């Protein structure tokens with residue numbers, strides 16, 4: 033079990049970085065993409081001074097050893113503990129490739145990570161945030177895997193973005209029960225591929241008749257594009273929600289437990305909307321750097337502010353990219 037101390041009287045800040053995903057070649061000295069990512073991470077570490085950095089998946093590309101190690105060195109350079117979950121690209125080479133990275137990452141004293149039960153994926157683990165020995169909140173770090181088979185209503189088979197699997201949801205319920213037994217009443221899930229409920233939340237929250245691709249971040253922070261009851265929403269949706277196409281039951285499990293009030297996902301690089309849906313904040317993290325594909329207007333990280341009763345707020349911290357609007 034991993035636990036990390038919160039200082040009494042002071043908020044605990046989690047900085048989530050998502051999808052840094054540079055390839056080996058982009059880490060070469062002087063490469064512009066490396067510079068942008070380094071500037072993003074360093075700027076945020078200096079500006080936020082977080083107590084913990086989480087990375088919501090797609091750290092690099094499976095098999096790009098140099099890239100995984102370079103990212104670990106960059107995170108180490110902040111002096112702040114950091115904790116990853118794996119994304120589809122990390123998982124793409126199979127569990128052996130992930131395990132090779134894990135073996136190296138566990139030699140980094142600032143890396144917080146546990147393998148978790150092998151039967152449910154790579155790296156399902158819990159970070160307890162404790163104040164005076166009492167857990168005030170916990171981060172449930174979950175592996176959303178790579179791809180999963182799907183059969184549509186017409187009986188056609190396809191391979192789609194993966195989902196949390198049933199035994200993983202059982203594991204989740206067990207972790208929540210253990211946290212509740214220890215007096216903890218709040219938790220946040222950090223994972224890579226959004227759960228299905230992100231689709232339902234956006235459908236419920238976003239006004240009909242507006243093309244989401246035309247909404248800029250500044251205009252998405254207000255009630256102009258959100259339905260009544262969802263005015264606290266903010267952030268944009270410039271691409272579709274790439275979850276598994278059918279409800280995997282994760283949101284039912286979350287609602288039934290009544291413990292997790294925040295979910296943070298990555299994966300969709302130009303989506304960063306944050307919607308409070310049925311009592312749970314479903315957030316897309318802001319993406320860090322230009323890896324894979326990006327929009328320089330959506331560069332930065334996402335901050336969870338945790339007080340003595342749990343997560344108090346979720347906000348994006350943008351980092352301007354030199355030479356862009």
Ligand SMILES: [Fe+2]
Pocket residue numbers: 090119120121224298299300
């Ligand atoms: Fe991804």
